[in-house]
Amino acid sequence: MTDDDRSFSRLDAAFARFLSQRTDFDPGQKQAFEAIVMTASYEQNQGHSCIRLDDNARTLLLASGLAETAAAGQASPQPLIIEQDRLYLHRYWHYENRLAMKIKAMAQTGHSVEKLDAMLDRYFDALDQNKDQREAAKMAATQSFSIITGGPGTGKTFTVVKILALLQELAEQPLHIALAAPTGKAAMRLQESIGFSKAKLPCSEAIKNHIPETVTTLHRLLGAMPPSPYFRHDADKPLVYDLVVVDEASMVDLALMSKLLDALKPGARLILLGDKDQLASVESGAVLADLAIAEALQNNVYTLKKSHRFGGAIKELAEAVNLQQDELAWQILSDGDDCAVQCLDEDLIDYVAAQQAEYLQLIKAKAGFEQIYQAFSRFQVLCSNRQGKNSVADINYRVEQKLAEQQRIDLSGLWYPGRPVMVSQNNPALHLYNGDIGICMPDNVATGKLMVFFQRADGSVKKYLPARVPHCETVFAMTIHKSQGSEFEEALIVLPDAVNPVLTKELLYTAITRAKKTIKLVADQAVFAAAVRQKIQRTTGLADKFKV
Ligand SMILES: Nc1ncnc2c1ncn2[C@@H]1O[C@H](COP(=O)(O)OP(=O)(O)OP(=O)(O)O)[C@@H](O)[C@H]1O
Numbered sequence: 001m002t003d004d005d006r007s008f009s010r011l012d013a014a015f016a017r018f019l020s021q022r023t024d025f026d027p028g029q030k031q032a033f034e035a036i037v038m039t040a041s042y043e044q045n046q047g048h049s050c051i052r053l054d055d056n057a058r059t060l061l062l063a064s065g066l067a068e069t070a071a072a073g074q075a076s077p078q079p080l081i082i083e084q085d086r087l088y089l090h091r092y093w094h095y096e097n098r099l100a101m102k103i104k105a106m107a108q109t110g111h112s113v114e115k116l117d118a119m120l121d122r123y124f125d126a127l128d129q130n131k132d133q134r135e136a137a138k139m140a141a142t143q144s145f146s147i148i149t150g151g152p153g154t155g156k157t158f159t160v161v162k163i164l165a166l167l168q169e170l171a172e173q174p175l176h177i178a179l180a181a182p183t184g185k186a187a188m189r190l191q192e193s194i195g196f197s198k199a200k201l202p203c204s205e206a207i208k209n210h211i212p213e214t215v216t217t218l219h220r221l222l223g224a225m226p227p228s229p230y231f232r233h234d235a236d237k238p239l240v241y242d243l244v245v246v247d248e249a250s251m252v253d254l255a256l257m258s259k260l261l262d263a264l265k266p267g268a269r270l271i272l273l274g275d276k277d278q279l280a281s282v283e284s285g286a287v288l289a290d291l292a293i294a295e296a297l298q299n300n301v302y303t304l305k306k307s308h309r310f311g312g313a314i315k316e317l318a319e320a321v322n323l324q325q326d327e328l329a330w331q332i333l334s335d336g337d338d339c340a341v342q343c344l345d346e347d348l349i350d351y352v353a354a355q356q357a358e359y360l361q362l363i364k365a366k367a368g369f370e371q372i373y374q375a376f377s378r379f380q381v382l383c384s385n386r387q388g389k390n391s392v393a394d395i396n397y398r399v400e401q402k403l404a405e406q407q408r409i410d411l412s413g414l415w416y417p418g419r420p421v422m423v424s425q426n427n428p429a430l431h432l433y434n435g436d437i438g439i440c441m442p443d444n445v446a447t448g449k450l451m452v453f454f455q456r457a458d459g460s461v462k463k464y465l466p467a468r469v470p471h472c473e474t475v476f477a478m479t480i481h482k483s484q485g486s487e488f489e490e491a492l493i494v495l496p497d498a499v500n501p502v503l504t505k506e507l508l509y510t511a512i513t514r515a516k517k518t519i520k521l522v523a524d525q526a527v528f529a530a531a532v533r534q535k536i537q538r539t540t541g542l543a544d545k546f547k548v
Pocket of ligand 1: 154155159
């Protein structure tokens with residue numbers, strides 16, 4: 001990317017100017033210095049943890065008196081840190097350094113377990129398809145830090161429940177276990193599958209009773225104190241848990257992961273579950289992907305490959321996209337042999353509007369919220385972009401108009417029966433968080449007034465007056481980014497008419513793996529192919545810190 005492609009924010013420029021005013025540089029040097037700092041600030045906001053430097057830039061920065069090399073970084077008060085050929089804003093270097101240090105220390109702590117093989121034989125039958133899961137469990141039983149990665153349905157949750165039972169059997173005192181996920185939605189999904197898998201465990205009821213059934217969000221686990229960026233639990237006030245399991249770990253950014261590691265008590269274990277091939281976190285870093293390739297962690301990472309949930313076209317398409325085989329991916333979509341995966345061959349808006357019939361009908365019939373929510377969540381439009389043709393804004397607007405035309409909704413007010421919304425702001429006081437989905441409908445069991453109903457992470461239902469709901473948007477369509485951690489029976493993936501920088505193979509892979517049964521695509525072949533060929537490259541130093 002050249003400087004011309006970047007649109008620096010006023011904050012990037014103000015930060016660079018603020019620092020350059022504190023140097024003794026001449027105007028030419030100040031200009032060069034500001035350009036580097038502005039780039040570092042901009043790229044950090046784009047998700048990179050650092051930027052690469054050439055020798056001239058490195059010399060200039062060190063001469064500024066505001067940059068320190070990493071050796072001094074730990075105690076350095078300087079705002080800029082240089083490590084090898086990488087420049088960090090101090091805070092991000094600190095997060096990365098601390099995270100690496102903590103994980104390295106944990107990775108050195110192994111546990112030898114007597115008769116482990118006999119126990120594993122009981123939990124994993126001798127079938128070939130269980131071999132991978134058995135190996136993953138063996139790793140987690142013998143390591144303090146482990147990552148189990150794999151695509152959707154490869155049995156990460158299925159395996160981790162067995163690991164929890166196994167570890168409880170091995171413990172002298174019952175282990176204190178916390179289960180967490182980055183979003184409420186992901187927490188809810190994990191909770192459902194834990195409950196399901198636990199019932200089938202080949203162990204005593206006493207052991208089952210020591211496996212927690214509730215899953216919390218990471219923010220709640222750590223004790224968020226908004227608007228402060230700090231958490232109640234940190235190195236000085238660690239969590240009480242002996243073992244923490246984090247699902248959907250690919251969504252966890254560098255800062256949050258670093259704070260989680262800081263908050264673990266000495267001797268605690270950590271298991272990260274996730275799909276390293278999915279989109280990286282919205283905020284900076286690509287922690288799971290970096291750790292999964294880290295040299296010094298090869299005994300701490302296990303990749304599950306076989307999907308137990310779906311095979312066929314969805315899996316083939318996901319694999320082709322992941323391997324950037326654009327022609328094969330398009331062929332799978334256009335073959336139409338398997339109706340699980342197809343290009344949409346009818347009008348987009350007519351099709352999306354028709355998918356809303358069932359839940360709107362259930363609202364009219366005064367069905368219960370759970371049934372209505374289930375019907376709504378069966379199908380979801382996933383867009384790459386927020387604005388422009390075929391974007392979230394465009395489809396939401398056109399679907400609303402179409403449904404109003406069909407007299408299925410009444411658009412005379414902002415809040416109408418059937419309006420689905422996604423919250424776009426955290427409001428801990430109301431227990432509503434960015435990404436939560438609610439449906440506006442009459443409160444038939446009380447006043448009959450319009451209320452917005454939400455399903456909480458623990459499965460309970462909460463209703464709010466529309467005026468109390470924090471900032472939210474209509475959600476007949478959502479961005480692929482926002483769909484992370486969710487699954488739908490059918491996903492309709494919609495790409496724009498022209499190529500843009502958002503379109504990457506990670507974005508498409510994430511969208512494809514949201515679908516349980518059916519995928520439909522609206523895209524021009526050239527745009528689709530360009531997206532498959534584009535890969536996200538995040539600049540970070542995390543994997544380098546584990547070089548042996
Ligand atoms: N070895 C196995 N034998 C039989 N069924 C299995 C096996 N492993 C997983 N399953 C089943 O496959 C399905 C998917 O497993 P699971 O939910 O654990 O996958 P996951 O990797 O956690 O998926 P996701 O990432 O989508 O949450 C579940 O219904 C589970 O019971």
